[in-house]
Amino acid sequence: MVNMLQNYEQAKALLANYKQEHLLAFYDELNEEEKQLLINQIFQIDFEEIFRLYEASKIDEMIPHHKIEPLPYLVKNQLSKPEIISYQSIGKKVISSGKYAVVTLAGGQGTRLGYKGPKGTFELDIVPKKSLFEILCDRLKEANETYHTTIPWYIMTSHSNDQLTKEFFKEKKYFGYPKEYISFFQQAELPLIDVSGNLILEETYKIKEASNGNGDVFASMKRHRILQNMKQKQIEWVFFSGVDNVTLEIVDPLLLGLTLLHKNLVASKSLFKKDVNDKDWVFAKKNGKPSIMNSCHLTDTMKIAKNEEGNYLYREINMLAHLFHISALEKVADSALPYHRAFKKNTFVNEEGMKQVPEDPNTFKFETFIFDAFSFFDSIELLRVEREEEFAPIKDFTSIYNPESAKELYERKYRLK
Numbered sequence: 001m002v003n004m005l006q007n008y009e010q011a012k013a014l015l016a017n018y019k020q021e022h023l024l025a026f027y028d029e030l031n032e033e034e035k036q037l038l039i040n041q042i043f044q045i046d047f048e049e050i051f052r053l054y055e056a057s058k059i060d061e062m063i064p065h066h067k068i069e070p071l072p073y074l075v076k077n078q079l080s081k082p083e084i085i086s087y088q089s090i091g092k093k094v095i096s097s098g099k100y101a102v103v104t105l106a107g108g109q110g111t112r113l114g115y116k117g118p119k120g121t122f123e124l125d126i127v128p129k130k131s132l133f134e135i136l137c138d139r140l141k142e143a144n145e146t147y148h149t150t151i152p153w154y155i156m157t158s159h160s161n162d163q164l165t166k167e168f169f170k171e172k173k174y175f176g177y178p179k180e181y182i183s184f185f186q187q188a189e190l191p192l193i194d195v196s197g198n199l200i201l202e203e204t205y206k207i208k209e210a211s212n213g214n215g216d217v218f219a220s221m222k223r224h225r226i227l228q229n230m231k232q233k234q235i236e237w238v239f240f241s242g243v244d245n246v247t248l249e250i251v252d253p254l255l256l257g258l259t260l261l262h263k264n265l266v267a268s269k270s271l272f273k274k275d276v277n278d279k280d281w282v283f284a285k286k287n288g289k290p291s292i293m294n295s296c297h298l299t300d301t302m303k304i305a306k307n308e309e310g311n312y313l314y315r316e317i318n319m320l321a322h323l324f325h326i327s328a329l330e331k332v333a334d335s336a337l338p339y340h341r342a343f344k345k346n347t348f349v350n351e352e353g354m355k356q357v358p359e360d361p362n363t364f365k366f367e368t369f370i371f372d373a374f375s376f377f378d379s380i381e382l383l384r385v386e387r388e389e390e391f392a393p394i395k396d397f398t399s400i401y402n403p404e405s406a407k408e409l410y411e412r413k414y415r416l417k
C-alpha cells in the first residue's frame, strides 16, 4: 500500500514535469489493478522523447534545391518481351531456391477506413468474400506452386491488433498455408498528442498509444530475432508491402532480377504521377541518396522536366512495394530513421470520463516510414509498374481508394467478371 502511494506520488511528479497531470484525473475511481496498469504505463513512457519529437515536428524540413537530383528508373511497359523474360529468369532462380521471403506490414491503425478490427481482416466483397490477409496469402500460394517452394511469410502487427490478428489466422486455419511458414512480430508504439500538446487517455486507466510507423519494421525485426530467423533459413531477399493493396504482385521475379542484375541491395516499385499537382511524394535523390520527398521541394520546372527518352524526371510515386537484401536490412536495423508527424482521428476519454469519437482528425502521431531507409544506400532499383495492374489499395470509403474501386480492379485483374 505504501509502495503504491509512493509510486503514485512519483508518477504525479513525473507528469507534472511535462504538464500531463490530467492523465491521473480518474485515478481515485480506478480499482487496484487499473491503478497499477496506469502507473506502470506512466513509468514506461519516454516523455522526454515524445515531447522532443513533438517539438521537432513543428519545424518544416527545408531542402536546398541544388541538392535534389533525379533518381533513375525503368518503366516495365517500355521493356521488350525478351528483356522481361531474361530479367525474370534471374529472379525466378532465387525464388525457386527458397531465398525469398515476404513481410506484410500490418501494424497500422487504419483510422481512415475506421473498420473495427485489424485492417487485414477486412473482407473484399468478391465471390467468395476474402479478407485482405487471404488475398495476400493467395498470391503466396500461387508463387509456391509456380516456383516449387514455400515462401516464408512474416506479418508485422502492433500491440493493438496483434492478438486479434493471430486469432483470425487461427480461426481461418491459416488459409491452408503451412503454419510453420507464417510468423508474427510486433512493432513498437508511441503515445499520441492532441492539438493542445497533451497525451490522451484511451480508457480512464490507459494512455492512448499507437504504432510508430511502418519504418519500425527494421528495428522490430531485429528485436524479435526475425532477421536471425531469416538468416537461418538462408533467406537473401525480402519483399515488403502493406496489407491493403489487393492487386500487388508480392512475388515479382522481374523486380528481383533487375535488382540482382544491377547489383543493387534495395529496390522499389513506383507508379507514374498522372497529375503534376497531386500531393503524392516523389522519388528523387536528396543529397546524393535515394529518397521519397514532398514535391513542394521541387520547382515548377523540375515538376515537368523530362530526360532524353522523354520520361519525366520527378513523377515516380511510392506504392509501398519494396525489396531489400538481407544485408541491407541488417544495416538499417542498426540505424535510426527520422520521425514524421501525421494527424489522425482517435477516440479519447474526455474530461467527464466519457469516450468521445471525434469527427475530424484530433491527434498527432509520430511515425517512421520504411522508405526513409533508402537514403542509407547510394542507389536503388526503381521500376515503374502500371496502376491498373498492381495498385488497388483500400484506404477509406470516400476517396478513390475505397473498397468498391479495389474490388473492381481486383475483379478485372483476375477476370472474375
Ligand code: UTP
Binding pocket: 105, 106, 107, 108, 109, 110, 111, 112, 113, 119, 156, 187, 211, 212, 213, 214, 241, 242, 243, 244, 320, 344, 367, 395
Ligand atoms: P497507412 O499509411 O495506410 O496507415 O499504412 P494506416 O495506419 O494503416 O491507416 P490510417 O492512415 O490510420 O488510415 C500503410 C501500411 O503500413 C502499415 C499499415 O498497416 C499498412 O499496411 N503500417 C502503418 C504499419 O505496419 N505500422 C504503422 O505504424 C503504420
